[in-house]
Amino acid sequence: MTRPAQLLDRRARRRRETIEEILEVAxxxxxxDGVAALSLAEVARRMGLRPPSLYQYFPSKAAIYNALFAQGARRVAAAAVEAEAAELDGADPLARLRTFQDGFCRWCIENPVLTQLLFWRTVPGFEPSPESFAPAVAHLEELRSRLRAAVAAGQLAPQAASEEAVALFTCLVSGVVAQQFANEPDASYEQGRFTRLVPTVFDMFIARYAPKEHTS
Amino acid sequence: MTRPAQLLDRRARRRRETIEEILEVAxxxxxxDGVAALSLAEVARRMGLRPPSLYQYFPSKAAIYNALFAQGARRVAAAAVEAEAAELDGADPLARLRTFQDGFCRWCIENPVLTQLLFWRTVPGFEPSPESFAPAVAHLEELRSRLRAAVAAGQLAPQAASEEAVALFTCLVSGVVAQQFANEPDASYEQGRFTRLVPTVFDMFIARYAPKEHTS
DNA sequence: GTCTATACGTAGATAGAC
DNA sequence: GTCTATCTACGTATAGAC
Structure with missing residues (x-):
C-alpha cells in the first residue's frame, strides 16, 4: 500500500513546482493588468489549465494574494541582507546600513507588483494574514538593529535609533520608490530620476542625526 | 419654441448637481470598497437610480475616473494655495512654502481616495486625459515658483530651484503620505505618526539647501 | 490531478419605451 | 431624463466524472 518514498517525493516536488508557477504567472x-485586476481564470489560461484546477493548490484568490505577500516580504528582506553582505562584509555600520537600504530600494523597483501589494495595500478586500505579515515585521526589526549599531559605533546620534527616526527613514525610502513608480515606472534603478535620490535621502538622514562633535 | 432662460438655467443647474452627486457617491x-473597486451599479443604487441612467451624465466608467482625477488635481492645488494665503499673506517665501506644503499634505490625508487616484495610479486601465492632467502640472509649477522665490530671497541656495531639488521635495512629501496611508490610514493629520514628520522633512530639505553663509 | 458542467453573481454598456 | 429589458462578458467557486 505504501508507495516508494521516491515517488512521493516526486509528487510533492511537482506540486510545489505547480504552486510556484501559479504565483509566478499571477x-x-x-x-x-494591474495588481487589483488579478484573475484566476487568466492565470489558468496561461498555464494551460482550467480555472477549477487552481483550487487544488489554493483555496481562494485571497490565498494567492496572501502567498504572494508572504513571498514578497521574505524576498525583500533577503535582498536587503544580501546586498549588505555582498560587498561590505566587515565595513562600518553606516556603510552597511547604506547598502542594506540600497538593496531594499533596488528590489522594490525591480518588483513593482509585489511592492505595491506589500506597501500600498490597494487591493480591495485583501488583508495579509499574521503569518504572512511576520517577515515584514522582522525586516523592520533588522532596520532598527542596524540603526542601533550605527549609534553604538558613534556614527549617529542616539536619537537615530528612536521610533521617530525609524519612521522617518521608512518615509524617505517609501517616497523615492513611490515617486519613481508613479512618474517613471519603466526606468531602471540606476537611471531613474527618483531612485537616483536614494543616496541623497540617506545623506539627509545621517546629516540630521549626525553625532555631536567632541573637540577632545 | 424657445423656453424661458430661467427654465433652461434650472435644468442646467440640476444636471450639474446630479453630476456632482455622482462624483461624490463614487x-x-x-x-x-477600494479605489479600483468602483462600481457604477453601486453608485446608481445609492442614488436611487438604475445603472443606465448614469450614462446620461458620463459616457463610461473611465470618464468618471477621469472627472475625479481632474477634480482632485484642482482641489489639491487649491488647498495648498489657500493654506498658504490663510495665515501668512506677506510672510517670507520659506514660511509661505512651508504652509503651502502643509496644506498639500493635509488635503492628501483628508482625501485618501483622490490622492490614490492622483498619485499612485493603481486603477487597472485608467490613464487621465491631458486636460485632466493639466492642473497637476500647474501645481508642480507653483511649487517650482515658490522654490525660486525662496532662492531669490536668499533663503535657499540656488540649487534648491533645480529639477533635482523639485523631485526631492516631492519624494519627501510623497513618502510621508504613503507611509501614513499604509500604516495608520485612519489617523488625523495632526495625530498621525508619519504626518507629524512633515515639518521634519521640510527642515531636512532647507538644511540641505541652506544658502552659503557670507560673513560679510 | 484534471477535467466538464454548472451555479451564481457581478459588471459595463446599449436599445428603445415612456 | 429615467426607466425596463437585454446583451455580452467575465469572474469565483463547487460538484462530480474520469
Whole structure:
C-alpha cells in the first residue's frame, strides 16, 4: 500500500513546482493588468489549465494574494541582507546600513507588483494574514538593529535609533520608490530620476542625526 | 419654441448637481470598497437610480475616473494655495512654502481616495486625459515658483530651484503620505505618526539647501 | 490531478419605451 | 431624463466524472 518514498517525493516536488508557477504567472498577470485586476481564470489560461484546477493548490484568490505577500516580504528582506553582505562584509555600520537600504530600494523597483501589494495595500478586500505579515515585521526589526549599531559605533546620534527616526527613514525610502513608480515606472534603478535620490535621502538622514562633535 | 432662460438655467443647474452627486457617491463607494473597486451599479443604487441612467451624465466608467482625477488635481492645488494665503499673506517665501506644503499634505490625508487616484495610479486601465492632467502640472509649477522665490530671497541656495531639488521635495512629501496611508490610514493629520514628520522633512530639505553663509 | 458542467453573481454598456 | 429589458462578458467557486 505504501508507495516508494521516491515517488512521493516526486509528487510533492511537482506540486510545489505547480504552486510556484501559479504565483509566478499571477505576478505576470498583475504586471500587465494591474495588481487589483488579478484573475484566476487568466492565470489558468496561461498555464494551460482550467480555472477549477487552481483550487487544488489554493483555496481562494485571497490565498494567492496572501502567498504572494508572504513571498514578497521574505524576498525583500533577503535582498536587503544580501546586498549588505555582498560587498561590505566587515565595513562600518553606516556603510552597511547604506547598502542594506540600497538593496531594499533596488528590489522594490525591480518588483513593482509585489511592492505595491506589500506597501500600498490597494487591493480591495485583501488583508495579509499574521503569518504572512511576520517577515515584514522582522525586516523592520533588522532596520532598527542596524540603526542601533550605527549609534553604538558613534556614527549617529542616539536619537537615530528612536521610533521617530525609524519612521522617518521608512518615509524617505517609501517616497523615492513611490515617486519613481508613479512618474517613471519603466526606468531602471540606476537611471531613474527618483531612485537616483536614494543616496541623497540617506545623506539627509545621517546629516540630521549626525553625532555631536567632541573637540577632545 | 424657445423656453424661458430661467427654465433652461434650472435644468442646467440640476444636471450639474446630479453630476456632482455622482462624483461624490463614487468617492464614497471607493472609500469603502477600494479605489479600483468602483462600481457604477453601486453608485446608481445609492442614488436611487438604475445603472443606465448614469450614462446620461458620463459616457463610461473611465470618464468618471477621469472627472475625479481632474477634480482632485484642482482641489489639491487649491488647498495648498489657500493654506498658504490663510495665515501668512506677506510672510517670507520659506514660511509661505512651508504652509503651502502643509496644506498639500493635509488635503492628501483628508482625501485618501483622490490622492490614490492622483498619485499612485493603481486603477487597472485608467490613464487621465491631458486636460485632466493639466492642473497637476500647474501645481508642480507653483511649487517650482515658490522654490525660486525662496532662492531669490536668499533663503535657499540656488540649487534648491533645480529639477533635482523639485523631485526631492516631492519624494519627501510623497513618502510621508504613503507611509501614513499604509500604516495608520485612519489617523488625523495632526495625530498621525508619519504626518507629524512633515515639518521634519521640510527642515531636512532647507538644511540641505541652506544658502552659503557670507560673513560679510 | 484534471477535467466538464454548472451555479451564481457581478459588471459595463446599449436599445428603445415612456 | 429615467426607466425596463437585454446583451455580452467575465469572474469565483463547487460538484462530480474520469
Amino acid at each position: 505576478v505576470e498577470v498583475m504586471t500587465e | 468617492v464614497e463607494v471607493m472609500t469603502e
